[in-house]
Amino acid sequence: MRKPVVVVGSLNLDLVVNPERAPAAGETVFASRLDQFPGGKGANQAVAAARLSAPVAMVGRVGQDGFGDRLLESLRADGVGTEGVSRSATAGTGTAVITVDATGQNRIVVVAGANAEVTPELVEAHGPLIASASALLLQLEVPVAACVRAAELAAAAGVPVILDPAPAPAEPLPVQLRKNTWLITPNETEAATLTGLPVEGRRGAEEAARTLAEQGWRQVLIKLGGNGAYLYRGGEGRWYDAFEVPVVDTTAAGDAFAGGLAAALHRGMALEEAVRWGMAAGALAVTRPGAQPAMGTLAELTTLLRTGRLEG
Ligand code: RIB
Numbered sequence: 001m002r003k004p005v006v007v008v009g010s011l012n013l014d015l016v017v018n019p020e021r022a023p024a025a026g027e028t029v030f031a032s033r034l035d036q037f038p039g040g041k042g043a044n045q046a047v048a049a050a051r052l053s054a055p056v057a058m059v060g061r062v063g064q065d066g067f068g069d070r071l072l073e074s075l076r077a078d079g080v081g082t083e084g085v086s087r088s089a090t091a092g093t094g095t096a097v098i099t100v101d102a103t104g105q106n107r108i109v110v111v112a113g114a115n116a117e118v119t120p121e122l123v124e125a126h127g128p129l130i131a132s133a134s135a136l137l138l139q140l141e142v143p144v145a146a147c148v149r150a151a152e153l154a155a156a157a158g159v160p161v162i163l164d165p166a167p168a169p170a171e172p173l174p175v176q177l178r179k180n181t182w183l184i185t186p187n188e189t190e191a192a193t194l195t196g197l198p199v200e201g202r203r204g205a206e207e208a209a210r211t212l213a214e215q216g217w218r219q220v221l222i223k224l225g226g227n228g229a230y231l232y233r234g235g236e237g238r239w240y241d242a243f244e245v246p247v248v249d250t251t252a253a254g255d256a257f258a259g260g261l262a263a264a265l266h267r268g269m270a271l272e273e274a275v276r277w278g279m280a281a282g283a284l285a286v287t288r289p290g291a292q293p294a295m296g297t298l299a300e301l302t303t304l305l306r307t308g309r310l311e312g
Contacts, residue, residue, distance in 0.1 A: 009042020010141030039291035048259020059084035131157035256285035
């Protein structure tokens, strides 16, 4: 049995509108479309890794409603194991309201719903699954205490823990989580929140990465979208250039990155090479609308890595 990528995290039904530009405070704008897509940072990461042929198992929680049914069906359609996704008797399925403007930039508001019921105890019940993983993917749309416990269980079993600190909390993340995380992967906004520094351009990212290392994060990867990514570990930094692709919708690009990285680690690749997989997976995701529907296949990723283009 191949070791699965295990994701502990959120599942949301995304309600997506497409105004030309996002409204300012007090302003009303028109959009021409309202779409519903399966989303949630955790579930998106799971689908991203599964599309790249990794065996994936998800741990999370949805409500006993139609949104929950749809999210479970869509995970199963991508081959993601859903035995670890339980259903709340009281809370509704997590929902995200998303605007995507004409430049493809997104703004997201999440109602956590059943995601808020992912407790350390719920995670604990899946301890053997987590300990059997090739990698554990975490994000912060479920309670931090659950992530702390999942990371502890994984680290104790020698499983690499990859934390996407999204959304980044204003208060510092627990020392225990820092200790057990193998790699933290913030974007610019999240790096700024975690460090208190303005993360602008490559210089800013380098300074933020050093600061995160001083905070106790062992390996740091800062994602700058079209400006590339910066890997910092052991006092050494390395820049990766972004793939040049047309941007339709940036939603879930970071989730695609995590899925791509985990799929590569699952294949036994070293971190340096796995980052390229993450970047290619992220690039593919921005070329299409929606979260899970936008995740690329192994064939698409291989072409992008080989040629630098979407088509070979
Ligand atoms: O990262 C994108 C995701 O953030 C969306 O799918 C939405 O559900 C929110 O969780």
